[in-house]
């Protein structure tokens with residue numbers, strides 16, 4: 001029988017495909033991505049690192065694992081770094097990047113974190129940055145609760161859960177204003193990116209999740225690549241309540257990673273403790 005996977009588990013299948021990079025563009029791209037993590041490192045140093053820190057970190061939806069490699073470089077991962085990334089192309093990219101940064105402590109798993117049977121214990125920190133939680137919650141009816149229980153179990157007492165979310169408040173407002181309840185947006189990427197443009201079509205499904213269809217146009221040969229994300233929107237109050245119900249303590253919300261950073265409308269960071 002053919003297994004039909006949820007679209008969120010296949011959406012990133014072609015992202016960071018190594019076929020689109022040569023040695024030079026790979027290095028430029030990676031250096032940029034790695035330096036983009038300084039804001040996360042500063043945040044983690046400021047709000048998370050304490051006397052009990054034991055250097056064990058897991059990232060859900062780790063992409064190219066840039067943040068885990070940066071944490072290792074800063075000596076913040078000393079006893080195990082684990083990255084779960086469902087996209088094979090991103091996993092392959094992360095493995096190549098691992099050689100480039102000479103990582104010894106980070107292990108990448110090409111698996112769905114939610115359904116994986118691997119067990120990790122006594123983690124200091126679990127990271128789900130850049131809408132990962134919002135991609136996992138729509139996977140099935142009880143995905144959200146299974147995920148939060150799994151995270152809670154893997155953390156040590158006093159361990160941290162760090163999330164980055166989009167509230168989508170403005171997108172939801174605009175969709176509701178649109179006559180056919182459909183939004184169209186585009187963006188242009190920096191020259192280091194193999195894609196030049198992203199064209200987005202946004203609607204709502206029956207559960208009021210956001211259906212975000214994306215078409216990317218390659219810089220070199222104008223080839224198109226399409227993918228779709230179904231995202232659960234979370235307001236600050238809803239995520240606070242959800243974490244509280246799931247036994248997390250000390251839930252704090254931040255509007256940006258650091259004071260020097262410009263606030264991105266709708267984006268926010270949540271830090272909670274076991």
Ligand SMILES: C[S@@+](CC[C@H](N)C(=O)[O-])C[C@H]1O[C@@H](n2cnc3c(N)ncnc32)[C@H](O)[C@@H]1O
Nearest residue numbers: 012061062063084085086087111112113130135
């Ligand atoms: C928006 S990207 C963020 C990537 C990375 N955290 C970053 O900040 O660059 C979300 C990633 O989560 C991955 N992902 C989504 N659902 C997943 C799951 N259930 N298990 C593991 N990875 C997942 C996607 O393939 C995608 O690469």
